[in-house]
Amino acid sequence: MPELPEVEVVRRGLERWVAGRTVDAVEVLHPRAVRRHPAGGADFAARLAGRTIGVPQRRGKYLWLPLEGRDLSVLGHLGMSGQLLVQPEDAPDEKHLRIRLRFKDDAGTELRFVDQRTFGGLSLHDTTADGLPDVIAHIARDPLDPLFDEDAYHRALRAKRTTVKRALLDQSLISGVGNIYADEALWRSRLHYERATAALTRPRSTELLGHVRDVMNAALAVGGTSFDSLYVNVNGESGYFDRSLDAYGREDEPCRRCGTVIRRRPWMNRSSYFCPRCQRPPRVAS
DNA sequence: AGATCGCCCTGCTTGC
DNA sequence: TGCAAGCAGGGCGATC
Numbered sequence: 001m002p003e004l005p006e007v008e009v010v011r012r013g014l015e016r017w018v019a020g021r022t023v024d025a026v027e028v029l030h031p032r033a034v035r036r037h038p039a040g041g042a043d044f045a046a047r048l049a050g051r052t053i054g055v056p057q058r059r060g061k062y063l064w065l066p067l068e069g070r071d072l073s074v075l076g077h078l079g080m081s082g083q084l085l086v087q088p089e090d091a092p093d094e095k096h097l098r099i100r101l102r103f104k105d106d107a108g109t110e111l112r113f114v115d116q117r118t119f120g121g122l123s124l125h126d127t128t129a130d131g132l133p134d135v136i137a138h139i140a141r142d143p144l145d146p147l148f149d150e151d152a153y154h155r156a157l158r159a160k161r162t163t164v165k166r167a168l169l170d171q172s173l174i175s176g177v178g179n180i181y182a183d184e185a186l187w188r189s190r191l192h193y194e195r196a197t198a199a200l201t202r203p204r205s206t207e208l209l210g211h212v213r214d215v216m217n218a219a220l221a222v223g224g225t226s227f228d229s230l231y232v233n234v235n236g237e238s239g240y241f242d243r244s245l246d247a248y249g250r251e252d253e254p255c256r257r258c259g260t261v262i263r264r265r266p267w268m269n270r271s272s273y274f275c276p277r278c279q280r281p282p283r284v285a286s
Numbered sequence: 287a288g289a290t291c292g293c294c295c296t297g298c299t300t301g302c
Numbered sequence: 303t304g305c306a307a308g309c310a311g312g313g314c315g316a317t318c
Contacts, residue, residue, distance in 0.1 A: 080311060117295045119312065179311065270311055
């Protein structure tokens, strides 16, 4: 599942292989892949053709390709299973190929959006004064953004009447954190996912944020080394970091800190993995 | 009006 | 064996 580190790896790959190239023709092979583009696939293709791509940007799990003139951007979200691949033009189509961008140069490669489950997609949006596509103005800065406002984040946590994992996944508070890195950061912080944010002391929430950054940087250090090939890949190559996970996906395996068996609990239509000894639940269940 | 919940989608795994 | 249910889950819109 692509979260911030995986999306950043894709962004770097796009910067290496796609920035500066001019779009020739665009093929939309599945309407759902452009469902966030209200005018539809034909409009998407027509407006993108002939435009030159600038330096790819990212905020949280969103990435976008600014187009020359800075007025318009191709916004992308990988969803659960999305991939952006730079492929030789003569490579056979992937089974779940949704969108193809051909370029005017003679590099011999094209950009493909491949997505089995179609939770992700591409769309065109006006770029606001701060360089952000207008439709993601509500997405908070992410923890690796130098301009992330740490004081404001801590204040927001204290003010909210919610629990800590919900707050981690709330993209309007902090972006880029998904279920995997939330569970990992909570495990590192010895915090149970149902703990109330209002009860977090400043040192505790500072520690939590530090662990969020640490686990993301660790994933980036592993995944970030593989983009220097032709393939701009996403979760397919993140198996390296899977071995480094301490909580997520480790149900019935021993906690690497204390040996207690890691548990999985249904949570918000997904799962939470935690060590019942290191991460004690709050006394009053919420 | 902020918090919560259901739905979207497909392929692999699990269980009867 | 074969089929169905479960599971993966981010984001958004409907609802309370």
